[in-house]
Amino acid sequence: MEKTLSAIAQNLDLMLGGLGVTLVLSVLIIFFGTIIGFLGGMGLTSGPRWLKALLRVYVDIVRGTPLLVLMFLLFYLMPEFGVDITGFQTVVVALSLFAGAHISEIVRGALTGIPKGQADAAKALGLTYWPMMREIMIPQAMPAVVPPWTNTAIEMVKGTSLAFLLSVSDLLFETQNVVERTGIALPFYFTAALIYLAVNLLLSRFGHWLEQRNRYAA
Amino acid sequence: MFDLDWNIVLRYQDLIVEGVIIALRMTLISFAIGSVLGLLLAYARTSGRSWLETPATAYVEFLRNIPLLLIVLIYYFGLPMVAYKNFPDWLADAVVFDGEGSMIVALSLYYAAYLCEVFRAGILSVGRRYLDAGKSIGLTNVGVARYITVPIMFRSVLPSLTNTAISLFKDTSIAMAIAVPELTFAARKISTDTFKVFEAWLTVGAIYLVIAWLIGAVMRALERRIKWSV
């Protein structure tokens, strides 16, 4: 028991370093995924036909393919196009595209749920597309977007663990290293599990806060 | 630009077919076990008894917030290390599985948490009114469950069940991390053995897409066969 505790104490900084990488990955992925998702969702609802078709193909292909396959596809394919891509970059791009596809669908659904008269009223006031989206449509979509968006964000935090398979030194990678070096398994695994749990519970809290903030009298 | 050589796919077709079979086998078994566990958890979470609700809720929250890959590693690497040191041999032998078995356990435990939430939503959507109606015609509690609430619940959760099944199928790809020769493993092997990166990954990506689509189509056909809706 004492041996285990001191082993954890000695290796905790390694794991926290891994946590740092996991957090940076998560923030980047959620950020890019959200941007792609909002643009994608708007394109799917109000884009020209060619854009809608293109986005539909993107969304359906990415959502029907395992994240891991997407990741390896990028990792092995990019060099063939003469693009050097690191494991870290691969994870960011693959997971952003994945999150972007899911959030596109979420945003599309939420925008579609807004009564048609809202766009009529906004246009009748003389609003052009982007201000109408910013001031009228997106704020009304938010209550429907935030809960599934939070779920997607949590899936992405968990998804960063796949970076392990590209030898990116994230939390899971560092944990596995420590386990193999010390021969102590469960205490480290459960420490890692609790860290993931903590991060995701914080993310849920943030989601709830967003929900509150985006509520209006109904 | 590229020398595409699709013959490579044919040359490795045994590996690919084997990969599909293993992926589907893992999907089916895990989905079955996960559904049973999930249903039990869902009834526990809606039982109104806190000694059932609290542990069920803790289980679901814990499992849904940690990576599947971590669960896989715990079961595949961590458990044997502990089991053979601390358990009697017969017990250690009983709980330790090979790669595919470990993956099935991990998937079942992980998806039980998701399926619990699916079924819980279904249970809540059935609500009291059907229950009361059932009782009022003289059915017992078991009768109400068997003829009324469970069928209505399954009907209402069928679409979510489809999505969960597709997610589970896609997540079988993670088994490659512990060298289970499923589809993604096959793709990686072909692409590193032959450097036919395009052919390997595009073929396997397409297979995943088609199967995911087929699972959706089968489930939707099932939905259509049920003429009533909730």
Place this chain on the structure above:
Amino acid sequence: MADVIQPMVEIVDVRKRFGDNEVLKGVSLTITPGEVVSIIGPSGSGKTTLLRCINFLETYDGGWIRVNGEPVGYREKGGARVPLKEKDVAKLRAETAMVFQQFNLFPHMTALGNVTFGPTHVRGVAKDAAKERGLELLARVGLREKADSYPAQLSGGQQQRVAIARALAMDPKVMLFDEVTSALDPELVGEVLAVMQGLADSHGVTMIVVTHEMHFARDAADRLVFMDGGVVVEQGVPAAMIEDPQSERLKAFLRRFHNA
């Protein structure tokens, strides 16, 4: 000739189809500044579509609409119609306000927020000035004390009065009303009609009012237009038209009304 009044709204032979369904079959109508015109007609006759075309919420396939001399939605180039840029369409729309059957208030803004939104975001009016004006307009529709309420907290009649204030806040040259009392409970119709009657009496703004309220059409409007099957069948002085309809179709329409 110098004092010929330029029409405020000029509709010339406008045609519009949805797929195979020709909804407007050559509608022509000229409306002078400050005039209050009521449009009546059976359901499906194209009244809503015509209003939406004036605001270019619908495109139209033939003919011309001009508001205050400006062509709506298209410009002419070598005899062909070229769609206007989005920005120019928006500018035109800002000059015509529309009040909808379903109110379409923005649910995430207060009553005052709804009224000040257009002026601040489209006209570039300063927040304080817009707010002061907004409160004035809410007072005018009798809802000063509801300024901070959200639409969901207001009755249908109150919501529709806020919608009218929102339209007025744009200082529009033309106001379009599309059956604005049809979605209201009967006891709430009067408060909205009273506001509209006040507007009509002031003759400050050109109004085109699609309505089923015959009393309003007779008492508040300067002119009555009867549409049926995508064309204007008859138009004239409201009282005379209602008492002495010329066309068979208007006679039939009015008969149905009296019996109802």
